[in-house]
Amino acid sequence: MAYTIAFSGKGGTGKSTIAALCVRYLTEELNKSTLAVDADPNSCLGLELGIDVKESISDVREDIIKKKMDFPVGMSKENYVDYCIEESIVESKSFDLLTMGRPEGPKCYCYVNNLLRRYLDKAATTYPFVVIDNEAGMEHLSRRTTNDVDMLLIVAEPTMVGVNTINRISGITDELPIKIKRKAVLLNRVHNGKVNETIKKKITDEYGLEILEQLPFNDGITELSTDAKPMQLLPKDNEIFKRIGSMIDKLIAGN
Ligand SMILES: Nc1ncnc2c1ncn2[C@@H]1O[C@H](COP(=O)(O)OP(=O)(O)OP(=O)(O)O)[C@@H](O)[C@H]1O
Numbered sequence: 001m002a003y004t005i006a007f008s009g010k011g012g013t014g015k016s017t018i019a020a021l022c023v024r025y026l027t028e029e030l031n032k033s034t035l036a037v038d039a040d041p042n043s044c045l046g047l048e049l050g051i052d053v054k055e056s057i058s059d060v061r062e063d064i065i066k067k068k069m070d071f072p073v074g075m076s077k078e079n080y081v082d083y084c085i086e087e088s089i090v091e092s093k094s095f096d097l098l099t100m101g102r103p104e105g106p107k108c109y110c111y112v113n114n115l116l117r118r119y120l121d122k123a124a125t126t127y128p129f130v131v132i133d134n135e136a137g138m139e140h141l142s143r144r145t146t147n148d149v150d151m152l153l154i155v156a157e158p159t160m161v162g163v164n165t166i167n168r169i170s171g172i173t174d175e176l177p178i179k180i181k182r183k184a185v186l187l188n189r190v191h192n193g194k195v196n197e198t199i200k201k202k203i204t205d206e207y208g209l210e211i212l213e214q215l216p217f218n219d220g221i222t223e224l225s226t227d228a229k230p231m232q233l234l235p236k237d238n239e240i241f242k243r244i245g246s247m248i249d250k251l252i253a254g255n
């Protein structure tokens with residue numbers, strides 16, 4: 001079964017950036033076949049990975065509606081949908097990318113989520129690693145696109161607002177019937193690499209959560225994102241890439 005890492009957190013905290021760097025480390029450095037999943041309707045994991053996404057699961061849904069019941073002879077609707085989703089996956093040299101896209105209208109989320117959920121269950125048996133980048137907020141938890149994950153990384157900035165969001169997200173994962181083996185906090189854009197003790201204590205002592213990493217603010221990342229360049233171009237000796245690498249190594253080793 002795949003080891004699945006999912007990212008959650010407030011808007012703009014660095015989920016997609018870090019997810020892309022995790023995919024890069026798993027594939028480039030560890031040579032592990034990885035399915036990258038962009039479960040954010042405002043898709044951007046493709047950009048961070050330097051991939052041009054042409055089709056999403058939402059597009060597959062639109063196509064199926066247009067075709068109505070006109071499926072190829074001898075193919076059930078279910079098989080046809082799976083076939084279309086597989087066709088929408090972008091295969092790069094080292095990883096595959098599945099993009100959810102934006103369903104047209106709120107009611108369509110349900111169907112697209114179910115397609116994504118079903119595909120993720122299947123992917124868990126074929127890829128050793130799955131990395132899911134989610135939209136900001138908590139909808140992905142209530143919609144259960146985040147389920148059966150080995151590690152839920154709650155990304156936050158080390159501020160009181162960030163800390164309150166961590167608590168809300170963590171609380172929801174306890175209330176919902178979703179399976180999350182382990183959850184931890186990843187503090188990002190830490191200025192001068194130092195986190196205020198009160199903030200640390202709130203996370204660890206009051207909320208009982210572990211802080212897995214504290215990534216500093218990094219100019220290399222700013223330079224790439226200013227030019228809309230993918231995280232694939234971040235030099236391998238960049239501190240953030242190295243620290244994400246050590247973090248993944250520890251997770252794989254079960255630490
Ligand atoms: N450690 C860092 N140092 C400097 N800039 C960073 C760092 N991490 C992320 N950023 C920048 O912060 C911005 C937001 O990052 P990103 O898009 O990854 O956040 P997100 O949580 O995925 O946002 P959204 O909720 O909108 O999907 C980007 O411009 C990114 O380059």
Ligand SMILES: [Mg+2]
Pocket residue numbers: 015016017040044133134
């Ligand atoms: Mg994002």
